[in-house]
Each structure stands twice: as structure tokens, then as C-alpha cells.
Amino acid sequence: MWCCGNFGASGQHAPISESAAWADLKQHVKTIEGTHLRNLMQDNNRCEELIKEYDGIVVDLSRQRVIHDTVDKLLNLAEEAKLKEKIDQMFDGVHINETENRSVLHAALRAPRDEVINCDGHNVVPAVWDVLDKIDAFSDQIRSGSWLGSTGKPLTDVVAIGIGGSFLGPLFVHTAMQTEPGCAQAAKGRRLRFLANVDPIDVARALLDLNQETTLVVIVSKTFTTAETMLNARTVRTWITSALGVEAVSKHMVAVSTNLKLVKEFGIDPANAFGFWDWVGGRYSVCSAVGVLPLALQYGFSHVKKFLQGAWSIDDHFRSAPLESNLPVLLGLMSVWNVSFLGCPARAILPYCQALAKLAPHIQQVSMESNGKGVSLDGVPLPFGTGEIDFGEPGTNGQHSFYQLIHQGRVIPCDFIGIIKSQQSVYLKGEQVSNHDELMCNFFAQADALAYGKTREELVAEKVPEALIPHKMFSGNRQSLSILLPNLTPYTVGQLLALYEHRVAVQGWIWGINSFDQWGVELGKSLAGKVRTQMNAARTKTQPLSGFNYSTTTLLTRYLQGKTQLLYPDPHDVFPSNVLPGFEK
Ligand code: F6P
Numbered sequence: 410m411w412c413c414g415n416f417g418a419s420g421q422h423a424p425i426s427e428s429a430a431w432a433d434l435k436q437h438v439k440t441i442e443g444t445h446l447r448n449l450m451q452d453n454n455r456c457e458e459l460i461k462e463y464d465g466i467v468v469d470l471s472r473q474r475v476i477h478d479t480v481d482k483l484l485n486l487a488e489e490a491k492l493k494e495k496i497d498q499m500f501d502g503v504h505i506n507e508t509e510n511r512s513v514l515h516a517a518l519r520a521p522r523d524e525v526i527n528c529d530g531h532n533v534v535p536a537v538w539d540v541l542d543k544i545d546a547f548s549d550q551i552r553s554g555s556w557l558g559s560t561g562k563p564l565t566d567v568v569a570i571g572i573g574g575s576f577l578g579p580l581f582v583h584t585a586m587q588t589e590p591g592c593a594q595a596a597k598g599r600r601l602r603f604l605a606n607v608d609p610i611d612v613a614r615a616l617l618d619l620n621q622e623t624t625l626v627v628i629v630s631k632t633f634t635t636a637e638t639m640l641n642a643r644t645v646r647t648w649i650t651s652a653l654g655v656e657a658v659s660k661h662m663v664a665v666s667t668n669l670k671l672v673k674e675f676g677i678d679p680a681n682a683f684g685f686w687d688w689v690g691g692r693y694s695v696c697s698a699v700g701v702l703p704l705a706l707q708y709g710f711s712h713v714k715k716f717l718q719g720a721w722s723i724d725d726h727f728r729s730a731p732l733e734s735n736l737p738v739l740l741g742l743m744s745v746w747n748v749s750f751l752g753c754p755a756r757a758i759l760p761y762c763q764a765l766a767k768l769a770p771h772i773q774q775v776s777m778e779s780n781g782k783g784v785s786l787d788g789v790p791l792p793f794g795t796g797e798i799d800f801g802e803p804g805t806n807g808q809h810s811f812y813q814l815i816h817q818g819r820v821i822p823c824d825f826i827g828i829i830k831s832q833q834s835v836y837l838k839g840e841q842v843s844n845h846d847e848l849m850c851n852f853f854a855q856a857d858a859l860a861y862g863k864t865r866e867e868l869v870a871e872k873v874p875e876a877l878i879p880h881k882m883f884s885g886n887r888q889s890l891s892i893l894l895p896n897l898t899p900y901t902v903g904q905l906l907a908l909y910e911h912r913v914a915v916q917g918w919i920w921g922i923n924s925f926d927q928w929g930v931e932l933g934k935s936l937a938g939k940v941r942t943q944m945n946a947a948r949t950k951t952q953p954l955s956g957f958n959y960s961t962t963t964l965l966t967r968y969l970q971g972k973t974q975l976l977y978p979d980p981h982d983v984f985p986s987n988v989l990p991g992f993e994k
Pocket of ligand 1: 574575630635691930
């Protein structure tokens with residue numbers, strides 16, 4: 410029998426699904442099918458074994474459809490996949506992103522100054538701290554008003570332009586920090602906006618009520634070639650220069666990129682550029698200048714440093730804790746169990762905390778761009794599906810939206826995330842519980858509702874009419890896990906981020922895929938280029954469309970004819986903000 414560490418006759422690694430550990434788990438599914446969470450939850454020893462804790466974070470896996478043996482078998486699978494070696498290779502700077510021949514060292518972005526993390530024979534930590542120190546100094550200059558705009562005014566507003574990993578991570582962390590009292594205090598009088606979509610509506614919204622004289626623009630793009638970001642960057646540069654002149658760019662525009670050559674060509678002074686490295690994947694880049702610069706401008710560097718420290722706490726745990734008590738490893742193994750063995754390809758991310766509203770959108774990219782792959786690292790089509798379909802909303806909003814399906818429709822493993830001490834507090838006289846307690850009552854109730862369900866017998870005892878009984882029954886036995894954080898501070902936000910990042914990597918390593926490339930996004934990009942060429946020809950030379958199928962030709966023709974009044978090039982720049990009240994030309 411092949412195992413994942415061995416080579417088949419073709420010289421390629423056999424997929425993990427051909428290993429004995431995988432077969433053993435397949436067999437074990439039958440045992441688990443004979444159990445119900447209603448009963449499993451009665452075993453206190455089992456539950457105790459499945460509640461794990463590290464550095465203030467409690468992870469409760471007791472509502473997963475597992476018994477002691479399941480975890481053992483999953484750990485065997487991890488051994489089969491050489492998980493420990495993979496973790497070590499990542500921290501050792503091995504080029505594990507094989508299709509791009511790159512190391513994967515986002516953990517180095519949050520390493521303490523005295524840590525040594527090598528990439529191609531060089532310790533990268535000093536270079537990381539050079540950039541962090543530069544951000545510290547620059548953000549202080551902006552925030553203190555010692556760096557002024559071109560007309561001598563302080564720059565109180567920041568527009569961060571970027572998409573995908575150059576947007577979602579920073580937005581997640583910004584949303585999480587916004588109402589934390591220390592951060593809110595530090596951000597007084599300042600605004601941070603994001604511009605991601607190339608949709609002019611997003612431009613209008615991002616720039617609404619902003620004044621060029623008091624705005625700093627941060628262009629964030631790892632490659633500095635992403636079509637959406639570069640068009641938005643040119644748009645906002647025009648917005649700046651049309652009011653303040655070209656010379657204002659050096660005071661009002663800075664960049665974050667690995668491609669400092671293109672930054673310079675765009676017209677940004679290299680002194681105003683904040684670099685990072687090809688060993689940081691876009692969706693893993695929030696701890697580089699990608700996130701640190703906009704966040705430090707808004708909240709001050711000291712708060713962002715705590716966020717980095719929180720992430721490092723999990724990094725250190727991930728690289729050193731034994732697999733059986735390693736939180737990202739256990740979380741990743743549970744996901745593999747749910748996806749590959751229990752047939753649940755989706756996962757709901759349900760934070761009972763409004764400040765975590767942007768966690769699910771961020772993890773959608775981290776998880777789905779990483780693990781939505783069809784072939785093994787060797788390029789061999791996989792005989793099983795990889796990746797998880799991630800979605801989510803903060804509780805309790807989600808409860809009033811899609812939980813119906815989760816309770817009585819499809820089985821969707823859920824991640825419930827709760828906070829012990831809320832960032833904000835409301836407690837009304839005469840109410841039974843405080844507002845946060847009310848929120849958390851739902852956090853505790855939902856997990857048990859999913860696990861236990863409701864039986865016919867219970868409904869009969871409640872004298873529910875017979876005709877309604879089938880509609881009111883809940884099968885239960887629906888798995889979830891709960892993550893309880895002591896509070897939501899920059900530190901714990903960093904922990905949560907790293908927990909999910911490494912969990913995704915664990916899943917990818919077990920499945921034998923490359924979680925660090927993203928070739929699947931390329932085809933759509935290149936086809937858009939083809940459409941762009943024809944769109945321009947049709948608009949400027951009224952050239953007929955060619956080379957498209959019937960469907961695209963029909964819709965494209967309808968589109969082009971539907972707004973012929975916008976024949977371009979126009980003699981002047983047009984801004985969507987013109988149509989918005991409050992826009993100053
Ligand atoms: O969508 C593909 C992608 O390459 C993502 O991986 C990345 O986060 C995003 O585009 C933005 O890329 P960049 O930072 O180079 O503009």
C-alpha cells in the first residue's frame with residue numbers, strides 16, 4: 410500500500426487517500442454513524458479531553474462528531490502526512506510553495522526582534538523590523554502632524570487602496586479594533602477608508618466627504634500590477650492632483666508593495682514606499698506593511714504591535730506544541746474529518762461579536778484561495794475534494810438569516826466564537842441580563858440546539874399538534890466547535906488570525922496540496938483583458954465585437970448599446986462623486 414510519504418510507480422507521491430490511516434478513518438465513520446451528540450455530550454471525561462486551552466483561548470471540540478479513537482486516528486493521519494515535518498519546513502524557510510518556488514514565512518512578520526528565522530540562508534527578522542520601525546516613525550509623523558499635506562494641513566484621513574489579501578485582512582483587523590476602547594481613543598479624529606472594488610460606486614463611497622488636503626492615500630499591492638488596484642490608484646491620484654497639483658503626490662500618496670520598481674514608475678518616491686517580500690502570500694500579508702501601515706496610521710503603532718504579538722503567540726505554539734494539544738492542528742484535523750470523512754464541505758464562521766463582522770470574509774480568502782485546489786503538490790488530480798466553502802455572519806444576525814438551514818436543512822459544521830468581556834457594555838436597569846450576556850446566551854444555546862436537536866417524544870410531551878411535529882423536529886447531531894476568547898483586544902485579534910491561518914495550512918498539508926499558490930484566479934483575469942480590448946475598440950472606434958460566443962456577444966452588445974452616451978475618451982476626468990451630495994470639486 411502506498412503512503413503519502415512514498416512514491417508511486419510514476420515517481421509521484423500517492424494521494425493520502427490511499428494510505429492506511431485514511432482507510433482506517435473511512436472505516437471508523439461507521440462507528441461514528443452509530444453515535445449521537447446527544448449521548449456523546451453526556452460523557453464528561455470525553456468532553457474534558459476535547460476542551461483545550463492555550464494562552465487564554467479556550468477551544469471546545471466536544472460538539473464535534475468524534476470520540477477518543479477518532480482523534481487518535483486523525484493524529485495517525487497527520488503523521489502519515491508528515492505534518493510535523495511540514496510545520497518545521499515552513500518555519501525553516503523551505504520553499505514549500507513549490508509552484509512559485511517560494512518560502513512561506515508570514516509567521517516571521519510577527520516574530521520578536523531577537524528571533525531568528527532564515528530564508529535562503531538569511532535571517533529575515535531584522536529586515537521585518539526595519540520596515541516596522543519605518544512604519545512606527547512614519548505613522549507617528551502623520552498622527553502627530555509633523556508630516557503635513559501639500560497645503561500645510563494635517564493628514565487626518567487615510568484611504569487604503571487594495572484588493573484581496575491587500576484589503577480583507579486589514580479590513581478585518583480594523584473592524585475588530587474600531588470599538589476597542591484603547592484603540593477608539595487612539596483613533597479619535599481620524600478616519601480610515603478602504604477602496605477595493607474597481608466599481609466606481611466604491612470610489613464614490615470611499616471618497617465621500619473627504620478633502621484632498623487632509624487625505625493620505627496608501628496604495629497596497631504585493632505585485633503593483635493588479636488591474637483593479639492600479640485603476641483605482643490612478644483614479645485617486647487624479648482626484649488628488651486635480652485639486653492639489655502633481656507635486657502633492659509626494660506628500661499625499663505612499664505605497665506598500667514587494668515591487669518597488671513599479672512603485673517608483675507610478676510616481677511614488679521610494680522613500681515613501683514600505684516593502685515586503687515574496688515569501689509573504691497576499692492573503693497572509695496582513696501582518697506585513699499591508700495591514701500594519703494603515704492600521705498604525707489609524708491607531709498608532711503600539712496597538713498594532715500588540716496585534717503582532719498575539720499572532721506570534723499562536724505561531725510559537727503552532728511550531729512547538731505537541732500535535733495532540735496544538736490548537737491549529739486540532740482545528741485543521743476536525744475540518745479534514747468533517748470535509749473528507751463526514752461529507753460536509755461547508756463551514757459557517759459565526760462570531761458572537763459585531764467587531765468580528767469581517768472575520769468570515771477574510772477567512773473566505775485565506776481558506777478558499779488556499780485550499781480550493783484540484784491537484785496534489787505533484788500536479789496529480791486528486792480523487793477527493795479539497796477546501797471548505799466558508800461563509801458566516803455575526804450572531805445573532807445569522808440566526809435570523811440562514812440558521813434555519815443549519816438546524817433543519819443541510820449539515821454545516823459551525824465555528825462559534827464568543828468573547829468573555831465585551832469591548833462595549835450596556836446593562837439596562839430592570840433587564841434580566843446585560844446586552845452582552847443576552848448575546849452570549851445565544852452563543853451557548855445554539856451549539857447545544859445543534860448538538861441535541863429536538864425529538865418527537867419531546868414534542869408530544871409539549872402537546873404539539875401531530876401535523877406540526879415533523880416540522881418542529883430537529884435531528885440534532887450537528888457538529889460545531891466553540892472558541893472562547895477572554896476579550897477582543899489587538900492581541901487576541903492577532904491570536905484569532907493566526908489560529909485560522911495555520912488551521913488552513915494544516916488542512917492543505919493533510920490533503921497534500923499547495924495551500925500557498927492561487928493559479929485558479931488567473932484565467933478570469935486574462936479573459937477580462939480580452940474583453941477590455943474589445944470594449945475599448947467598440948467604445949472608441951465603434952468596432953464590432955468578434956470572437957465571443959453567442960451568449961457573451963448578445964449580453965455585451967446589450968451592455969454597450971445601453972449606455973452609448975458614455976462614448977469615450979471624454980475630454981475631462983469624470984468622478985462618480987460628482988453625483989453625490991457633499992462632493993467638493
Ligand atoms: O486574487 C488574486 C490575488 O493575487 C490575491 O491572491 C491577492 O491577495 C490579490 O490578488 C491582490 O494582489 P496584489 O496585492 O498583488 O494587488
